[in-house]
Amino acid sequence: MAGIYIHIPYCKQACHYCDFHFSTNLNTKSDLIEAILKEIELQKDYLLGETIETIYFGGGTPSILSIQELSDVLHKIYENFQISENSEITLEANPDDLGRPKLEELKVAGINRLSIGIQSFDDQILSYFNRAHNSKMALDAVKYAREIGFENISIDLIFGVPNQTLEALKNDLEQALELNTPHVSIYGLTIEEDTVFGKWEKQNKLTPLDEDLAAEHLVLIMDTLAAVGYEQYEISNFCLQGFESKHNSSYWHGKKYLGLGPAAHSYNGVERQFNYAHNIKYIKSIQSDKLPFTIEKLSAEDQVNEAILTQLRLKDGINHADLKQIHDFDLIKERRVLINEFIQKNMLELNGNFLSLTSNGKLLADFITEKLII
Ligand code: SF4
Incomplete structure (x- = not known):
């Protein structure tokens, strides 16, 4: 069994902490989707006919795609690969994209797991992060998703924010637990060089949270989630029984996967391939029938x-x-x-x-x- 990852490298706006590969210029979006459709055909033999158990749209912000674009990619994958009947099909989504009509369309398109980038329920922190949503949008997104019939929902949170008190984190966790989603991912904030936060740190406008306090945050997270039945099946990932992310677990267990789109990487058990982390170079390469990757042989x-x-x-x-x-x-x-x-x-x-x-x-x-x- 293997997995397919599709990287959608677009976001509405740049979050101040993020160093993933994305662009806020959406002008290349339709060419890029065309390129991904072609890449699927070019790479159809990469996994040597193994059945696909998981499909994962990550980013960037995959929920920025129209339903037509998303369905086109999924159809092309179904045309070219053997997909298991109980496959897990995840879409990373931002709350500001998840109105009821969009959620209904996502369900019809075949998405059966949502990973919602909430990050915090504190509006001050959300605006400090430069997120495009507020806490109400986050709460509504989960509520609507449930009403429409999504059961397998994960939310992402961030802890260790500069100046964040234990009390503030406790409030965030309480709000998260009220939602009772079966999966929660919680990452410690890291300050990356090529980000707004990285610049602020250099200019002494931002001081990372003290390491000891960050460790106290992690203890609070582990204790709070364990007390209500979440299993910490990976350091940053917690779930209720049976709701582990199958896709991410397959990475951690060394299974094979094919990555599509700019900056995606693939693994066939021996080599890892890295697609160009540049939207235009990626598109041009595919347009001239050349696969857009470099190979790293693992010693x-x-x-x-x-x-x-x-x-x-x-x-x-x-x-x-x-x-x-x-x-x-x-x-x-x-x-x-x-x-x-x-x-x-x-x-x-x-x-x-x-x-x-x-x-x-x-x-x-x-x-x-x-x-x-x-
Ligand atoms: S955190 Fe997510 S939404 Fe924000 S810029 Fe990074 S990829 Fe885009």
Whole structure:
């Protein structure tokens, strides 16, 4: 089983923290959709006939597409790939795009999972982020989606905002829990260089939240969500039973996937392909029948590091027996002293074949990962 990811590189406006690949100039949109339709045909053999279990429209803002554009892409995928009957078909969407009529059309078009970029229920934070929606739009979007029959709904939140108090975060979490969506993704804000926040930091107009306070935020998030039955199946992802994101889980478990559109990448088990992160170069390349990617062959070392990086973030942790069998790397033997130290400090735990982070370890996940990789 494999997955397909489609990157839609357009947004209404640029959020101040975002360094994803997107443009706010929509003039190339119809050419780009044409190019994606052609790329689907050119890449139809990439997954060697494997059945597709998940389709994921990410971005950018996929909900900026018209229903016609979205349906055209989906039809082309169905024409060229074998899609499993119970496939998970996710659309990332912003609340300001999710009026009732659009939601009804999305349902008819075959979208069965929504990942809604809410980020916060605090209007001051939303405007500080330069988001295009306010909290009322966010609440309405989830309410309408439910009424129209979407059951598999995820919301995205951000914590660790400069000057954000624990009290403010608590309010955000309370609002989120009232919505009772079966999936919640919560990411710590990182200040990236080529963003408005990055510039503000350089000009001393923004001070990132203190690391200790950010760790307290994460503890509050983990405790609050666990208390009402959410499982933290990946450091930033929480779900009620049976509502894990199948698509993202397939990345973390090293399954194959095809990425379409600018900046998308693909993985066939051996190599990773990166599509040009430039809308016009991508379109021109496809128009001249050339696939728009560069290839990165993963060395044995890269593969081990990737497995450690992704699996340590998972609830079950790293399957070190698999790591040894598949990649010929005996993590427990190679990192024995370090692992014992982390176990003694109650940051790692070893259960049979699995090495995982404890709750304490999750607060220092990046530091521990860095120590374990080759
Ligand atoms: S956060 Fe999402 S909506 Fe905002 S600029 Fe980035 S991709 Fe676009």
